[in-house]
């Protein structure tokens with residue numbers, strides 16, 4: 001009933017909780033991997049929740065989907081083949097589709113229920129699946145990447161949930177090694193990388209794995225997403241050995257992309273200034289994760 005609140009607390013962020021006012025519950029289900037909930041909130045539009053953790057809201061999904069897609073793709077001259085790990089809601093696909101140079105987008109999502117629920121309740125995101133360049137694989141990305149030919153992709157985007165449950169393996173070294181192998185020389189990875197306020201140990205671990213695995217550069221960027229814990233989310237962005245990639249100054253600025261690909265929906269968060277600003281880090285973080 002209107003006025004009810006839902007609280008999001010979780011061992012991933014002890015001692016704190018975020019809450020949203022609920023107008024009505026639209027869907028509750030349980031897939032082979034997780035519990036799936038969709039509700040209409042009072043102020044953030046529709047909300048997708050997996051195992052009690054907010055994945056996206058209609059109001060602020062633009063920040064996460066646009067940044068995780070354009071930080072890597074605007075850092076390389078002309079991305080052609082892209083892989084999305086996770087991303088079953090389709091939002092990242094919608095963003096990648098803006099890049100007219102892209103010829104093929106593979107996506108490997110483990111949970112079909114997330115795709116079906118997104119198509120039913122989040123058409124603004126699921127529109128990403130309609131692009132003819134998209135090739136959907138429903139299954140475990142760890143398995144999928146084992147069979148990918150060496151050097152196949154220009155960019156890989158890991159749009160995962162938290163590393164508890166189905167996404168646990170996506171922060172371990174063997175997975176990053178299969179990603180490095182699947183990228184071409186000078187190819188780029190952009191990986192969801194939690195909160196600088198809550199998860200500096202996890203970020204440190206991921207960065208040290210990436211430093212060993214990716215012989216190019218490793219950077220951390222971040223963006224404001226009010227409905228994620230602590231209101232920010234980070235991105236770990238790396239390049240493999242080969243032509244050096246300057247992540248901070250986009251060589252393929254989104255403003256230069258031909259408008260044809262923007263007609264469906266304008267950008268709400270990302271632009272080249274936000275791109276550059278995303279790599280500015282607070283002093284405590286630079287000390288704690290010894291980044292360049």
Ligand SMILES: NCCCN[C@H]1CC[C@H](N)CC1
Pocket residue numbers: 053054055056064087088089091159160161162192194228229233
């Ligand atoms: N594709 C929707 C976003 C999935 N990534 C989120 C990162 C932060 C997490 N606490 C929740 C999922």
